[in-house]
Amino acid sequence: MSEYKIVGATGCPTGIAHTYMAQEALEQAAETAGVSIKVETHGQIGVENQLSAEEIKNADVVIIASDKDVQSERFTGKRVIDVSVGKGIRDADKLIEQALAGDGKVLRSSDIDEETENESESYTDEESSNFGRTVYKHLMNGVSHMLPFVVSGGVLTALSFLWGIHSADPASADYNQVAAILNTVGGVSMGLMVPVFAGFIGDSISQRPGLVAGFVGGMIAHTTEAGFLGGILAGFLGGYLILFLQKLLKGMPKSLDGLKAIFILPVIGVLITGVTMALLAGPVETINIAMMNFLSGFQGSNPIVLGIIVGIMSAADMGGPINKAAYVTGTVLLGQGNYYFMAGVSAACIAPPLITTFATQFYKKYYSKEDINSGLVNIILGSTHITEGAIPFAAKDPIRVLPSLMLGSSIAATLTYMFGVQVPAPHGGFLVLPVVTGAIQWVLAILIGSVIGGLVMGYLQKRTVESQASGTN
Amino acid sequence: MSEEVKIKTEFNVTAGSKENLIQKIVDKGIEISAIQSDSKDEIYQAFLKREEQGTTGLVDGYAIPHAESTAINHPALLIYKLKESIEWESMDGKPVNFVFGILVPTKQKGTAHLKILSEIAKMLMKKDAKDQLASADSEESIMRTIKNYTSID
Numbered sequence: 001m002s003e004y005k006i007v008g009a010t011g012c013p014t015g016i017a018h019t020y021m022a023q024e025a026l027e028q029a030a031e032t033a034g035v036s037i038k039v040e041t042h043g044q045i046g047v048e049n050q051l052s053a054e055e056i057k058n059a060d061v062v063i064i065a066s067d068k069d070v071q072s073e074r075f076t077g078k079r080v081i082d083v084s085v086g087k088g089i090r091d092a093d094k095l096i097e098q099a100l101a102g103d104g105k106v107l108r109s110s111d112i113d114e115e116t117e118n119e120s121e122s123y124t125d126e127e128s129s130n131f132g133r134t135v136y137k138h139l140m141n142g143v144s145h146m147l148p149f150v151v152s153g154g155v156l157t158a159l160s161f162l163w164g165i166h167s168a169d170p171a172s173a174d175y176n177q178v179a180a181i182l183n184t185v186g187g188v189s190m191g192l193m194v195p196v197f198a199g200f201i202g203d204s205i206s207q208r209p210g211l212v213a214g215f216v217g218g219m220i221a222h223t224t225e226a227g228f229l230g231g232i233l234a235g236f237l238g239g240y241l242i243l244f245l246q247k248l249l250k251g252m253p254k255s256l257d258g259l260k261a262i263f264i265l266p267v268i269g270v271l272i273t274g275v276t277m278a279l280l281a282g283p284v285e286t287i288n289i290a291m292m293n294f295l296s297g298f299q300g301s302n303p304i305v306l307g308i309i310v311g312i313m314s315a316a317d318m319g320g321p322i323n324k325a326a327y328v329t330g331t332v333l334l335g336q337g338n339y340y341f342m343a344g345v346s347a348a349c350i351a352p353p354l355i356t357t358f359a360t361q362f363y364k365k366y367y368s369k370e371d372i373n374s375g376l377v378n379i380i381l382g383s384t385h386i387t388e389g390a391i392p393f394a395a396k397d398p399i400r401v402l403p404s405l406m407l408g409s410s411i412a413a414t415l416t417y418m419f420g421v422q423v424p425a426p427h428g429g430f431l432v433l434p435v436v437t438g439a440i441q442w443v444l445a446i447l448i449g450s451v452i453g454g455l456v457m458g459y460l461q462k463r464t465v466e467s468q469a470s471g472t473n
Numbered sequence: 474m475s476e477e478v479k480i481k482t483e484f485n486v487t488a489g490s491k492e493n494l495i496q497k498i499v500d501k502g503i504e505i506s507a508i509q510s511d512s513k514d515e516i517y518q519a520f521l522k523r524e525e526q527g528t529t530g531l532v533d534g535y536a537i538p539h540a541e542s543t544a545i546n547h548p549a550l551l552i553y554k555l556k557e558s559i560e561w562e563s564m565d566g567k568p569v570n571f572v573f574g575i576l577v578p579t580k581q582k583g584t585a586h587l588k589i590l591s592e593i594a595k596m597l598m599k600k601d602a603k604d605q606l607a608s609a610d611s612e613e614s615i616m617r618t619i620k621n622y623t624s625i626d
Contacts (some may be wrong), residue, residue, distance in 0.1 A: 013526050016577060016587065017537045017594035024598040044541075044577070045587045067527060086527060089598070090564045 004038040006030060006099050007051050007059040011042030011066035012085045019043040022065040022088030029092035035100065039063075042070050061099045063088070077141035077204055135236075139321040141204035142235055146197040146324070151386070153189025154331075154427020156182050161435040165424050190331065190426060194222040194231040197324075201235025206242035209261065213238030213269035217277040224281035227288045228328040232321075233280065238273040245269065292329050296341050299417065307344055307414025311449075314348035314413070315405035318387045318394060323349070331426045339422035343442060346385060346423050347416040348409035350430075351449045353382030353389035355408040358454025359461065366458065366465045382450075385429035393457075400460040408453020415445035478589050478625065479505055479549040482612040486553045491561050491569075495520045495538055498551050498574035505549065507576050512544030516576075530563030535597050539575035539590075549576040550593060552615060571606065573597070592623035 008026050012018035023039040030037035040051045053074070056062070062080045064070055065088020072080070081099055088095065160167055160183035164174030168183035195218035202214025217234025221227060242265055249260060298306035313326035330345035360367045360375030367375070374392060381389030394401045419441035425432040433439045481501060488494035499517050502508035508516050519540035523529065530536045551574040558568035575590050596602045596619070605618040619625055 013523075016539050016541070016575060016590050017529070018527070020591040020594045021531070021598050024595040028598065041591075043587070043591060045591070084527075086564055090532060 003058045004036045004055055005060050006035060006037040006063060006096070007056055007061075008037060008039040008063040008088075009042065009051070009066060009070040009072075010039060010064075010085055010088055011068045011070050013067055015043035015045070015068075018067075018085045018089065022085045022092070023049075025089045025092035026063060026065065026095065029096040032093065033096045033100065035096065037096075040070070042066065042068065061102075063095055063099055065089075065092075065095070076137050077144060077200075079207075136321075138201050138204040138236070138239065139232070142197040142199075142201035142231075143321055143324055145200040145203075146193050147388075149189050149192045149196055150327075151427055153186045153191075153193070154385075154425065155431065156186030157190060158186075158425030158428035158432040158435070160186060161425055161432065165435055191222065193328070193331075194228060195219040197228070198231040198235035198238070201232070202239035202242070205236070205239025206246065209242040209245075209265035209269050210239040212266045213242060213273040216270045217273040220274060220277040220281060221284070224278075224285055225288065225332075226277070226281045226284040227332060228325055229288045229291070230277065230281065230284045233284060234273060234277050237276060238269060241272055242269050292332060295326075295329055296333055296338060299338075299340055303417030304414050307348075307417050308410045310344045311348045311351075311408075311410025311413040312406045314345060314387065315352050315390075315402065315409040318352055318391050318405070323387060334424065334426055339424045339437070340417065340420065342426065343421040343423035343436070343438075344413035344416045346427075346429070347412040347421075347442065347446045347449070349385050349387045350382050350446050351409045351412040351453060352387050352394075352405040353378035354446065354450035355405055355453035355457055356390050356393045357382065358451050359393075359404070359458035362454055363458030363462050366462045383430040385427050397461075397464070400464065401457055404453050404457035404460060407456060408449045410449070411452055412446045412449025415448060416442055419445060421445070479507055479547055480552070480616070480619070480625075481505060481549070482552040482554070482615050484554045484610070485556045487556050488553070488559055490559055491524070491536075491538075492521075494553065494555075494559065494572055495574075497553070498538065498572075498576075501551050501574075502545070502549060502576050505547075507545060507547040507549040508542075509544045509546060512542070515544055516540055516542055528562040528564070530561030530569050531597060532563065532565040532567070533603060534558065534563075534567055534570045535573070535603070536561045536563065536569040536571070537573045537575060537594060537597065539577065541577040541579055543579045545576045545578040547576070548578060548590070550574070550590070551576070554609075589623055589625055592625075593619065596622040 010019045010022040019041050020043065023041050026039050027037060038051060038055060039049060041048045056074060056078065059078070062075045062078045064072055064080060064082045065085050067085045072082070081095060083095065160179040163176040163179035166172035167174040167176045167179035169175060195215050198218025198221060199211050199215030202210035214235040217238050218231045221230025221234050224230070245265055245268055249264065252260060295306065295309065298309070310326050314323050316322040326345050327349065330342040333341045357375045357378045360372045364372060378389040390405060394405065419438055421442040422437035423432065423442070424435055430443070436442055486497070488497060495517060498520070499508065499513055502516065503510050503513060519542050520538050523540060524538065529538045553572040553574070555570045555572065558570040561569040563569055573593060577587065577590065599622065602618055602622045606615060609615045609618060
């Protein structure tokens with residue numbers, strides 16, 4: 001797979017000339033600078049040289065030189081330089097230089113947000129939704145960086161359970177050295193979940209100094225049991241504190257810029273965020289525990305309500321902050337020896353991709369070939385607890401797809417709680433079946449939920465396709 | 474592919490202003506029946522509207538005014554080398570002396586000629602190509618450069 005240091009997107013209103021000139025200029029400038037670049041063009045012909053999600057992910061920086069929307073939301077969490085197409089043509093060398101310099105005139109994701117929305121002028125009066133989207137972007141930056149830690153840590157921990165649930169405990173009869181190492185490594189990775197989450201919320205808000213403050217605050221949240229909630233707090237506190245400090249220190253002479261970036265901002269940022277987190281840890285911990293108790297309290301008394309809550313939370317944003325709030329609650333309760341709660345969360349996280357599989361298989365006629373294929377790939381993603389597999393479907397048609405996913409997930413979670421299934425592993429999907437208590441019931445619960453969700457999702461798709469067809473007649 | 478895009482070049486053109494030159498492009502477009510003869514004003518306005526959205530004046534004296542319309546029958550590239558430079562609010566502030574006027578029919582959206590026009594635009598970003606164009610003194614030499622840098626043959 002090819003990797004590019006820089007990716008770019010160009011576009012102009014007519015899409016005949018400037019789009020391609022900016023592309024050419026950026027490519028030339030990159031060649032002169034000796035760096036790899038791939039530039040996507042949004043022209044009259046359509047989108048050409050399209051950037052894949054993988055390429056965007058692997059690039060260090062994004063350059064947008066466009067006078068029209070180039071779907072910049074794809075670049076959320078990336079360092080983005082956003083300029084007019086004219087600047088792309090005129091100052092390509094300078095743009096590449098800035099891109100490589102890293103800190104130059106890089107815009108934050110919140111800036112890009114404001115800018116594109118001001119340009120389109122359709123959202124300018126929606127300050128609040130703008131703010132909401134910005135906050136969500138920061139949250140998602142945290143979540144997307146946290147996810148690999150969760151997956152690798154969770155899978156390794158799950159693997160260690162293959163030797164028996166207490167295989168990492170030297171006092172247990174099941175003790176196995178390999179299992180113990182796997183468990184330790186997995187545990188470290190899982191433990192980084194909240195710090196990485198908080199750190200990259202801060203990074204999204206105010207880049208490197210924000211990362212530092214958020215990371216430290218997140219670590220404090222982790223060690224004091226302030227948990228996910230504490231992580232959110234630390235990330236936003238650290239991130240916005242740095243923004244505030246940057247504003248405050250604007251008057252400082254330029255010659256001290258280096259000192260500011262490497263010394264003043266991180267030290268003050270860590271000091272204030274860290275101390276605040278340490279002081280707030282108690283109260284946040286109380287809220288956090290109350291929330292978890294509230295959720296787990298339903299477990300015995302009302303599995304249906306709990307199943308519905310967990311199902312809706314897990315399917316709401318498929319790997320986003322709401323999903324992760326349910327998930328993290330599950331992992332923390334696991335740590336306390338509650339294996340029931342996680343079983344429902346896992347079921348609700350596994351179901352959405354499988355729902356898309358069933359929907360596309362049951363209603364083949366109404367889906368594109370591409371959708372059917374991704375539906376098949378989702379068997380693997382679902383079976384390994386990667387809820388994100390359902391995102392492409394939900395993104396295309398959220399109003400119909402999300403409720404179907406929530407319904408299926410809720411059914412899967414509710415049945416799991418009613419069957420009293422116990423899942424001791426924090427991740428891994430069906431890979432951990434050997435250590436699941438009530439494995440058959442669990443799979444059954446997930447399949448029932450997925451089939452029902454799939455039928456509903458496919459039926460809604462059928463109706464959409466049919467009404468579109470009759471509408472054009 | 475060459476038959477898809479009509480190309481005409483003129484040398485030592487006196488225009489005086491951007492508006493006059495655009496008028497020349499439109500007149501020429503009608504003459505070679507790339508533009509429907511009853512749509513003169515419409516196309517002229519389409520060019521000006523594009524200029525309002527953002528200048529088509531580039532750097533080093535090049536400009537690429539362009540218009541897209543259903544009243545354009547045939548894609549065309551009309552090239553003018555000017556006797557005296559004219560003001561075009563170009564990106565580097567320099568006056569323009571080389572104009573590539575581009576006509577695009579709406580109905581042919583997404584077809585090969587758009588590709589060619591985008592190649593022309595890219596060509597104007599290449600230093601070698603610009604050097605060749607600057608020293609070109611005949612339609613043949615301009616065409617040679619265009620053929621070198623685009624898929625037109």
